[in-house]
Amino acid sequence: MEISQHRQNSTVWVEKQGLEVVQRDGYSANSTSGRAMTTNKTTVTGASVTEFIRNLDSSQRRDDSKVIMKMMRKITGHRPVMWGDSLIGYGKYHYVYESGREGDAFLTGFSPRKQNMVIYIMPGFKPYSALLNKLGKHKTSVSCLYFSKLADLDCQVLEQLIEKSVVEMRKRYQ
Numbered sequence: 001m002e003i004s005q006h007r008q009n010s011t012v013w014v015e016k017q018g019l020e021v022v023q024r025d026g027y028s029a030n031s032t033s034g035r036a037m038t039t040n041k042t043t044v045t046g047a048s049v050t051e052f053i054r055n056l057d058s059s060q061r062r063d064d065s066k067v068i069m070k071m072m073r074k075i076t077g078h079r080p081v082m083w084g085d086s087l088i089g090y091g092k093y094h095y096v097y098e099s100g101r102e103g104d105a106f107l108t109g110f111s112p113r114k115q116n117m118v119i120y121i122m123p124g125f126k127p128y129s130a131l132l133n134k135l136g137k138h139k140t141s142v143s144c145l146y147f148s149k150l151a152d153l154d155c156q157v158l159e160q161l162i163e164k165s166v167v168e169m170r171k172r173y174q
Contacts, residue, residue, distance in 0.1 A: 040103045042084040049080040049088055053112075061112040064150045068110050068119070071155070075163045076107055087111045087120075091166070093173035107169045108162055119145040119158075121165040123172070131161045 056062045076090040083089040089106025096102040111118045125140050136153040139146040
């Protein structure tokens with residue numbers, strides 16, 4: 001295997017067999033275009049989801065996580081996988097932006113953060129306003145649904161929301 005190093009803007013690029021270019025400080029380049037692109041910070045880690053849940057400080061977060069895990073497994077048909085240090089994802093899709101940037105992300109997932117639980121509704125919330133109105137106490141940002149505990153939400157509505165978002169992502173990317 002031939003490995004060569006290149007200097008570009010004070011960064012060392014390592015090229016293997018002319019197929020891929022990887023930069024050591026978190027950036028990569030597409031070998032066909034030669035353009036520099038950032039890589040996703042959040043990728044599959046191979047860490048144990050069970051161990052991550054077991055080590056959560058809050059018993060409420062552990063219990064809610066187990067319910068969400070069962071729900072997402074049922075909806076997606078996929079086992080949970082750790083993405084980064086604190087995201088639990090289900091399924092995967094590959095995206096390519098017009099800029100040429102591309103990567104992988106999960107179809108849906110969640111993170112049991114200290115301040116609140118976060119469920120990732122990847123297509124965003126615009127098409128789901130009727131469900132959000134029936135969901136219960138929550139906040140949203142672009143693709144993040146924030147809530148304190150599952151008891152604040154209608155879990156049947158939550159399941160419908162996750163299911164509709166997964167269907168939409170599969171339609172878009174598969």
